[in-house]
Amino acid sequence: MLEVKDLVAGYEQRVLIRNLFFSLRAPAFVAIVGHNGGGKTTFFKALTGQLPYQGHIHIQGMQVKDLPRRVMGSLLSYLPQKNSVSFPIPVRDLAVMGLIRKKRFLENYDANDYHQVDELLSELEIAHLAHQDFTQLSGGEQQLVWLAQLILQDTPICLLDEPTQQLDVYHKKHVFHLMTSWVTQQQKTVLCITHDLPNLIGHTGYLLNLSKPHPQLEILNSETLQENISFLEKKPI
Numbered sequence: 001m002l003e004v005k006d007l008v009a010g011y012e013q014r015v016l017i018r019n020l021f022f023s024l025r026a027p028a029f030v031a032i033v034g035h036n037g038g039g040k041t042t043f044f045k046a047l048t049g050q051l052p053y054q055g056h057i058h059i060q061g062m063q064v065k066d067l068p069r070r071v072m073g074s075l076l077s078y079l080p081q082k083n084s085v086s087f088p089i090p091v092r093d094l095a096v097m098g099l100i101r102k103k104r105f106l107e108n109y110d111a112n113d114y115h116q117v118d119e120l121l122s123e124l125e126i127a128h129l130a131h132q133d134f135t136q137l138s139g140g141e142q143q144l145v146w147l148a149q150l151i152l153q154d155t156p157i158c159l160l161d162e163p164t165q166q167l168d169v170y171h172k173k174h175v176f177h178l179m180t181s182w183v184t185q186q187q188k189t190v191l192c193i194t195h196d197l198p199n200l201i202g203h204t205g206y207l208l209n210l211s212k213p214h215p216q217l218e219i220l221n222s223e224t225l226q227e228n229i230s231f232l233e234k235k236p237i
């Protein structure tokens with residue numbers, strides 16, 4: 001369902017992704033790991049059609065390059081590493097925008113939409129923030145609100161770029177459990193860039209280490225996790 005063949009991507013003089021091949025059957029969880037500057041976000045930019053690439057990326061048999069924006073938005077949601085809002089807005093009103101794809105032009109959000117938001121904020125344990133100004137929240141609280149917005153998009157594939165970066169130990173654990181539960185309970189395919197390898201212990205899925213000379217999907221288990229941690233403890237080549 002997600003097929004990457006002979007993918008080459010990067011910027012001008014610098015190729016960061018070289019001849020990447022993998023084939024992923026949905027639903028699945030993939031932790032994308034690697035050293036800083038190794039090309040993880042670059043890979044997501046190629047996957048979302050924001051960066052030109054050579055080779056093939058097929059989602060449900062369709063080449064990403066050829067997908068109209070609207071179709072792309074229905075297949076794939078993307079939570080970037082950095083996201084910001086420069087105006088005051090209540091948390092509920094920002095989160096509900098995740099439902100925009102389901103609305104007609106100029107159609108307002110209704111009570112059902114806000115009910116969905118409230119349920120989700122409760123699941124993420126941030127219901128108490130619902131009416132607060134988003135711009136006044138802590139970095140970790142903001143990250144959980146962005147996550148709520150992404151979940152509401154309800155796409156078959158979710159790409160998350162370091163979604164636990166600013167979270168405390170408790171919330172990191174909670175979010176990793178949530179991500180793997182979307183796979184098992186909602187049949188989603190979740191690709192998550194992360195440096196939190198110890199939090200992957202006990203989860204089912206794959207690892208893709210983009211710092212390796214020939215990255216490939218590795219089954220996530222205690223051995224592969226330890227081998228990848230040891231690999232990443234070494235200086236990048």
Ligand SMILES: Nc1ncnc2c1ncn2[C@@H]1O[C@H](COP(=O)(O)OP(=O)(O)OP(=O)(O)O)[C@@H](O)[C@H]1O
Nearest residue numbers: 011012016034035036037038039040041042043081
């Ligand atoms: N638009 C751009 N033009 C040129 N170089 C870029 C551009 N965007 C990123 N880079 C460079 O490409 C390299 C890879 O960046 P990328 O963001 O993909 O790394 P990453 O693996 O996600 O890193 P991190 O773990 O630090 O988030 C970096 O050295 C970065 O400076």
